[in-house]
Amino acid sequence: MRPDDPFDDAVTARAVIAADGTLARWSEGARLLLGHTAEEVVGRPAADLLADPADMPRPPENARWSGSLALRHRGGDTVTVWVLAHRRQPEDGGPGDWLAVTPLEVTEHALPDDPLVRTAVFQSPCATMVFDERLRLRGLNDAMADLLGLPADHLRGLKPTDIGGRPQHSELEEHMRRVLRTGRPHDMQTYMKATGEDRPHAWLARLAPLTDGSGRARGVCVTAHDFTEQFRARERLQLVNEASIRIGTTLDVTRTAQELAEVCVPALADFVSVDLLEPEEPGGDPSGPLTTPVSLRRVAHHSLTPGSPESIAEAGEVVVYPAAAPHADSLIAGHSVVASVESGDLDPWLAVDEARARQIREFGVHSMLSVPLQARGTTLGVAAFTRFRRPDFFTHDDVLLAEEVTARAAVCIDNARRYSRERETTLTLQRSLLPRTLPRTAAVEAATRYLPAARSGVGGDWFDVIPLSGMRVAMVVGDVVGQGIQASATMGRLRTAVRTLADIDLAPDELLAHLDDLVQHLSHEWGSDTSPSEVGATCLYAVYDPVSRRCTLARAGHLPPVLIPPGGPARQLDLPSGPPLGTGGLPFESAEFELPENTVLAFYTDGLVTAPARDMEVGQALLREALSNASGSLDETCDRVLHTLLVSGGPPDDVALLLTRTHGLPSSQVATWDIPADPALVAPVRKQVLDQLADWALTEASFTAELVVSELVTNAIRYGAPPIRLRLIHDASTLICEVSDTNHTAPHLRRAKTWDEGGRGLLLVAQLTQRWGSRHTAEGKTIWAEMTVVDEM
8 A cells, every 4th residue: 555545544444345245445544443454354354354243234225334343353352443334436337335434533622622623613603514634524513413414423533535435525525625725715516415315405515714823724614505495596597598598599389399398308397298289270379268178289399218208199299188187277277287196186187098197107207297388368288397207396486487488488489370370471472473383485494493581581582484575585583672571562563563564575774774663662652751661672684585596684783693505614694783673863784695505594582692601702603513514404403503502491581593594596487578668569578478488387377477467567668667677487386477667656556447448457467366566676666476376297
């Protein structure tokens, strides 16, 4: 043994007894007491040291034993001493051993005569003990002796680790050494059972140095305070604070209920379940009086045991509670109900619910607390708190704490339900305002994706593909500022306005100018009498002509599109930015690009490329990377883009994505003639048209086409201005006839009187074709008419 080993001193006799009953260690104090050296006794049965081996005490259940023993001295005499033994549990989880101690040095002074002890007695009003510089107990009062459950006279001279083998005793010694070294007091808190207690208490040990006249620390005074009530009050306050932080982090009913269960385990119960009443309609409130049996849907539960085996229902299942169940009682009564197995309160319920009775017996459930979830005067469901591992029953303070936490959760659940209802209403409105399907056109093939914001309100993102005259097609994407129903309604009005303006074939920059005026009018319309409301939007409008394969684009504060040429890398188009809609007074500019066959254009809103922890530039780079290989299906490309850019949990803002792949019209499907301004030459023009239709195998449409061409060309010669041009465009099922001139006056239908010689041409054209119209051009106007044809080839 080492001379400086604290175990091997001559003041206290110590012996360590292994789990098999043999002596493992023997101190110098033990040699002085009985005369045996360590070499003589270590490894031998401890019972050999007893004067009568039959007096060997049995290991106690509480891991401590004290009493008088008659021991054999090496010289043959019998020595009767008081022995304190306690079990020590090693950190590696082994069988452990026993430490037996008896003090050899006992102070000659009684408690009132020792100056250190006398100082401690006068200064400490509670359970007190005094240790000297060697951390040996010099004295303790009756209150401390009662807490230890040991006689005070036999404890003098022992260290804390001699008195008990718990980790708290070693920790106490370390703190006492620090107090002696620094001369400053120290507080130590612990949670443990005192001797004779059936449940642990919270203890505060206050360590104060005892100094002499020179200020030198000569000992340590230790006073113990039971502050269980303060500790539990602090725990309750901490739970309430934690509940306010952790419950209601999302506007999701299921997640909010799960947060309630997780917060209360294990702080308040060992198992918590949350069951909600079913509303008559999704997102609505439960209605009607409650009667037993009560049917609820299990929304969440949480347990100390992984997998929550205590629950007889999985999340999402319907649970039926009879009249005897505490859940039903608390729901109908409208207040908390506490029930326990010991009191017999659960017997009527368990008698009719065999599965529940089996679970309670298997897991040792002893008490339950049911608290109704109530908000805005409406009962939403019930939260059930169950204890089986904690031995104590629910107290009045526990009930108050559960009610406060549950009330907070009920408000959050109610908010989540109301939000779900409003969100579903807004989503329904928005889906009704967005295009259900995209039109099939020869100019482009398209694919779209729309995702509402995951957590915030629904916004006003929209997209559209609009067929125009002359096989052209308009593509639009926009984003209304704000969220909720007003943003969706504004989006619907703007989409309708874009379609209306597109029908009159305005250039992209002119269309945005008209749309800007509309947004300003909406701001004043929805604003107060004194100031307009803030209604704003961004928009990108593009028109693609498959005949010329040119695309004209203009944007109002919107992000520019991404262009992916066939076989080339994705790049962002350089477009004039233009002010957002609603600014007023600023012009919009268009840009025109020639697009090769199979060029892909990507239109999107900012929700796709923005994220809380990501710059927009990074998002746009990720978008270009995801679009680099867009030669396959556009739907697959859309899915790849969303998978690459969207974070888990859904987008923080609305996302609209529109992908289009352009197709050009072969020159063989377009025929153009310059028409002289002479009515006598209309007949040769009709002949040329009939020949062209024969080449296209459209002879069945010859009569109608000849009549339409004759009327439109005659009107252009009579009322228009040269030069006049006729163009025929043939697609698989459509024949388009266009006549252009330099007169900006657009024709219109009128009712011809009986004796009028003219005025029936356009009416005849309107009756013979599927649709007709006119559009302004930079040179004048174009009158067009579309006919459905059947290819004879």
